[in-house]
Amino acid sequence: MGENRVTSVDVARAAGVSQPTVSRVFTAGARVSPELRARVEAAARKLGYRPNTLARAMIKGRSNVVGLVVAYLDNPFYAEAIELLSRALKGLGYHIIIFTASNEEDSVDLAVEDLLAHQVDGIILASVSTTLRLTQEIRGAGIPLVLFNRGQDDLSIPAVTATNYAGGRKAADLLVGLGHRRIAHISGWQKSLTGVDRMRGFLDGLAGHGLEPAACVDGRYDRETAMAATREIFGGTDRPDAVFVGNDHMAFAVMEALIHDLGLRVPADVSVVGFDDVKMAAWRMFDLTTLRQPANEMVDAVVDMLIRLIEGKSLQRTRVEIDSVLVERGTTRRRNRE
Known part of the structure; x- marks a missing residue:
């Protein structure tokens, strides 16, 4: 089956363009004219071409993959947040790998080790028991890190929470x-x-x-x-x-x-x-x-912080708190309006 695998060279030949042009078409953020993009994408669809993201990562030194560690998927808040995170990162050309871990330190350690082995560009730790030792280890490996809905006493570690x-x-x-x-x-x-x-x-x-x-x-x-x-x-x-x-x-x-x-x-x-x-x-x-707890605003802040760190930019602040708004419904008594 490997002998029949479609390559970027095959796509370039079919589209009548160079192989570097094909690579630019399938690189997030690269500038390609609409006409060339349409021609290359049409040829890729016809041939059944799938870009080799792993090989590209080895060449660029970037994987365009963000790792998320989450422990508490029973909570509907995280299901909503993961959907928002995936959509936001995809719009910026990143994929997301999700690792689940229990709230035990060893489980979180193993999940993070797996993420580091996947050569992720950044890590989001959400709703897990995250020790200071672990976060320092991640930063020591040179991997950008942001805590989502989880704080830590070390104020230098980027974190986004509600108030x-x-x-x-x-x-x-x-x-x-x-x-x-x-x-x-x-x-x-x-x-x-x-x-x-x-x-x-x-x-x-x-x-x-x-x-x-x-x-x-x-x-x-x-x-x-x-x-x-x-x-x-x-x-x-x-x-x-x-x-x-x-x-x-x-x-x-x-x-x-x-x-x-x-x-x-x-x-x-x-x-x-x-x-x-x-x-x-x-x-x-x-x-x-x-x-x-406004998941959309929190996700926007997390993604903004993480991408800035991945791109080597500084953060204006490492702690972001989004206002928690009271929503009164039917499980509490009615206020006396008189």
Whole structure:
């Protein structure tokens, strides 16, 4: 089969152009006249030609491939974000390789090692347990790196997040403003700075109103853990009357446990607030009040930072926070408009 493989020379001969012209046509960003591009592409389609991107990468020293490591694909937010990332990078001539890893350090290490072996031009780390040692190792290898929806204490590492702390405070202010006083929190994973920041903002928000949480449990960004916590917190007679949940994925599980396991009404008995505003949050079966984490703006910022780093340009800032907007729906009491 290898003897019959169509090469760029074959395409050039069929199109009546030089082989370098064929290479330019299939190189993102290269300047080629519309007439030549159309002629070459027509010849390529007729012959069934596919450019050898690996060989081109070896010649150029660039692969035009970006690696993404993500652990939490159960969360609809990441499904939406991956689609946006893929579309944005493709528009700039890059492909994306996705590696999944658990939130265990060894799993993340192995995924990153695989990415480095693929000679990627840059790496995006999203929703994984990323140690400072690992990020320093990636940077030491000369590979541009951006954290997506994940922060780290080293402020020199480029990162894009929502305003997680401020979002947590907004959740507290909303629930207290609606008259709630016994408010629980099922937090995001407390080994992630994202989960910690949302919790800190929420607890500080309650403290600003002279309140402490009725309960505060690490939901670990896990559906079953969040449901078990809900049954424990709300199963007694002295139950809270509201809960702020660390993300929408857990909030859906919390609502299921409240309604179907405990027989409680949302919001008549318990108000629920999530964080992310995934598309499902607006579905009528959920109608979830939540803090919007704008995936499109976050993706734009991540792609801009990563491409600048790949091209050897400096960044104006290494930390970008996109405002978390409160979206009120049917899982919280109506405000008194009088």
